[in-house]
Amino acid sequence: MEYVNIQQTNDNxxxxxxxxxxxxxxxxxxxxxxxxxxxxxLKIFQQEAETLEYxxxxxxxxxxxxxxxxxxxxxxxLEIITEYCEKGDLSDHLLNRKKEQNxxxxxxxxxxxxxxxxxxxxxxxxxxSHRDIKPENIFIVSDNEFKIGDFGSSTxxxxxxxxxxxxxxxxxxxxxxxxxxxxxxxxxxxxIEYNPFKSDxxxxxxxxxxxxxxxxxxxMFCDLEDLDKLxxxxxxxxxxxxxxxxxxxxxxxxxxxxPDFNELKVYFLNIIENKCCNKCxxxxxxxxxxxxxxxxxxxxxxxxxxxCKECEExxxxxxxxxxxxxxxxxxxxLHTYCNNCKLYYIEAHNCHICIGFKILNEGFTLVDSxxxxxxxxxxxxxxxxxxxxxxxxxxxxxxxxxxxxxKGRYHPGTQCFxxxxxxxxxxxxxxxxxxxxxxxxxxxxxxxFSRCVVCMSGLRSHRDCSVNxxxxxx
Numbered sequence: 341m342e343y344v345n346i347q348q349t350n351d352n353x354x355x356x357x358x359x360x361x362x363x364x365x366x367x368x369x370x371x372x373x374x375x376x377x378x379x380x381x382l383k384i385f386q387q388e389a390e391t392l393e394y395x396x397x398x399x400x401x402x403x404x405x406x407x408x409x410x411x412x413x414x415x416x417x418l419e420i421i422t423e424y425c426e427k428g429d430l431s432d433h434l435l436n437r438k439k440e441q442n443x444x445x446x447x448x449x450x451x452x453x454x455x456x457x458x459x460x461x462x463x464x465x466x467x468x469s470h471r472d473i474k475p476e477n478i479f480i481v482s483d484n485e486f487k488i489g490d491f492g493s494s495t496x497x498x499x500x501x502x503x504x505x506x507x508x509x510x511x512x513x514x515x516x517x518x519x520x521x522x523x524x525x526x527x528x529x530x531x532i533e534y535n536p537f538k539s540d541x542x543x544x545x546x547x548x549x550x551x552x553x554x555x556x557x558x559x560m561f562c563d564l565e566d567l568d569k570l571x572x573x574x575x576x577x578x579x580x581x582x583x584x585x586x587x588x589x590x591x592x593x594x595x596x597x598x599p600d601f602n603e604l605k606v607y608f609l610n611i612i613e614n615k616c617c618n619k620c621x622x623x624x625x626x627x628x629x630x631x632x633x634x635x636x637x638x639x640x641x642x643x644x645x646x647x648c649k650e651c652e653e654x655x656x657x658x659x660x661x662x663x664x665x666x667x668x669x670x671x672x673x674l675h676t677y678c679n680n681c682k683l684y685y686i687e688a689h690n691c692h693i694c695i696g697f698k699i700l701n702e703g704f705t706l707v708d709s710x711x712x713x714x715x716x717x718x719x720x721x722x723x724x725x726x727x728x729x730x731x732x733x734x735x736x737x738x739x740x741x742x743x744x745x746x747k748g749r750y751h752p753g754t755q756c757f758x759x760x761x762x763x764x765x766x767x768x769x770x771x772x773x774x775x776x777x778x779x780x781x782x783x784x785x786x787x788x789f790s791r792c793v794v795c796m797s798g799l800r801s802h803r804d805c806s807v808n809x810x811x812x813x814x
Contacts, residue, residue, distance in 0.1 A: 359424045362405075369405060370424040374492075375417050384492075385418045391468060391491045392422065400459045402479065402489040422489065430486060430547070431475035438554040446580045446634035447651050449552055450612065452486060453586060456544060457608050459488065460537075461601040469536035470494050471506040473543035475550060495536065502531045510557050513542035514593045517564055537600040545590025552587065553577045568593060581618050582611050582635055617642055629655040 356373045374385040389407040396404035403423040410417040427433070437443070444452075463470070470477075472493040479487050493506040505520050507513075512520060515534045522528030546557050553574055560570055571591050578584040586608060592598040599607055612635040615624040619642040624630075630637040631648035638655070646655050718724050718735035724742065726733055732750040733742045741750035 365405075368424040368426065370422050372420045372422070373417055374420070375415050377415050382416045382418070385416075387496070388492045388494065389418065389420050391494050391496060392420065394466075394496075395463070395468065395491075398459065398462065400455055400485075400487050402487050423487075425479035425481055425487065425489075427480035427482070429476050430478040430480060430551075433480050434475060434550055434554055435556070438556075443554060444551060445650055446583060446636070447631075448484075449548075449580075449583055450634060451484070452551065453548060453583070454608065455486075456488075457601065457605050460540065460544065461605040464537050464601045466496075468494060468496050470540055471503075471536055472508060472511075473540055473547060474508045474511045475547055476508075478547065501533050503534060503536055504531050507539075507543065510559060510561050511543045511546050512562075513539040513595065514564060514567065515539065515595045517562065535595060535600065538595050538598050541590050541598055541601060541604055542592075542595075545587050548587050548590065549574055552583055580634065580636065581616065581621065582614070585611055619643060629657045631655050 355375070358371045358373070359368050360371055361367070362369050374388075376382050376385065386407075386409075389404075392402070392404040393407075395401045402425075405421040405423070407421065408419045410419070460470070468491075470488065470491060470493070472490065473488075477488060477490040479489050481487055495503065505512075505516055505523060507516060509520075513534075516532075516539055519528060519532035519534070523530055546561065549555075549571075550557050555574060555577070561567065563570075571593075575584055575588055575591075578587065589599060589607060590604065615628065615630070615637050616622070617624050617628070617639050618636045619638060622639070624637045624639055628637055628639050629643075629646050631651055631653070632655075633651040633653060634648060636648065646657065647653075648655050718738060718740050720735060720738050720740070722735055722737040724733040724735050724740075726744060730744055731752075732744050734740070743750050
């Protein structure tokens with residue numbers, strides 16, 4: 341067999357780690373050799389092998405292929421064989437992503453967060469606590485699959501309240517950090533009272549924080565005095581509100597307010613189902629869309645694109661009437677039609693492309709919308725004609741008149757007309773032209789105001805404007 345050393349001896353836990361090729365399995369495996377002369381230490385090593393054997397086959401856990409105990413030169417040697425992950429560990433993976441500025445998308449983070457929370461919740465149900473969660477103990481199988489390993493610090497006996505201080509300094513929970521400081525300065529013992537699951541939640545929260553920001557977790561996180569400020573600064577870098585809330589809950593400095601994995605699993609499910617707008621942070625009750633991949637909700641007034649730029653996919657809309665969820669991938673107008681209840685369920689504002697669609701009972705039909713002639717339509721639905729003086733438009737049926745410059749109600753005696761250079765004078769005083777001849781909307785570049793020439797408004801739904809325009813144009 342070919343053995344290649346992939347990790348040197350650790351002073352606290354003497355071990356050698358090799359990779360070797362197993363011909364019978366036709367794959368590379370990992371061999372971990374633990375050496376000790378102490379019987380109590382040997383029991384700890386054997387407990388790791390027992391834990392790995394017990395969880396082998398669990399999703400996201402390294403596969404276990406057996407162990408062997410040897411006695412050589414008056415020393416015990418325990419060999420533990422697991423699967424080998426050629427792509428390395430999560431720490432190197434994240435550092436490489438940082439160099440390439442290759443940040444995780446929100447949907448990727450939700451997937452990995454959900455997978456690990458479910459795994460550790462399952463381990464908690466089996467009374468197994470890892471107690472050394474960090475990126476170096478998470479291994480890369482593929483870009484979409486990570487696995488947890490190194491259960492050398494784990495414990496399966498959770499009936500007691502006192503536990504030894506275990507873990508890696510930067511990833512210790514605040515309660516373990518305090519205990520470790522007392523032990524280091526000989527003002528406390530190695531065993532303290534704490535909840536190992538809640539402590540693991542904190543450690544996993546730091547891993548998630550590293551994944552979401554690609555900012556390394558270093559010795560600054562060991563300073564309890566500035567820890568709260570540091571965590572807030574790092575959390576502010578996460579743009580997705582729900583991801584930020586999940587990690588915030590996991591990194592609660594107060595262990596009593598921090599959830600264990602079972603509680604975290606429930607919280608995670610609740611927060612991804614929470615219909616809170618990702619921009620205004622208000623509850624979405626009606627007129628909203630959401631991304632099924634990153635679980636982001638948006639009011640149509642906050643984001644009316646119906647397209648998640650981060651996930652690069654169309655969003656889903658919920659009908660206000662029947663609550664039916666519809667994929668609007670083929671709809672190019674904001675006035676979306678619900679085929680279930682036969683109602684228009686989004687009242688969009690300033691829809692400058694709906695003029696190209698004719699609204700039918702069965703949905704939308706694209707009609708010719710190129711170089712639409714400028715036609716003004718009265719509120720009564722009839723075409724308006726320009727007066728001989730060119731100062732106003734008048735309905736050929738009713739008595740309504742509209743100023744030819746500002747398109748508001750006609751105001752004789754007040755100078756508004758400025759010639760043929762502009763099609764419309766905005767309320768801010770700037771002249772506007774209809775640059776895009778495929779729409780019936782005027783847009784002011786100064787104040788971003790728009791006005792529909794069909795309904796003479798920019799502050800209401802234009803659901804019927806397309807139909808009215810097409811009928812009048814005939």
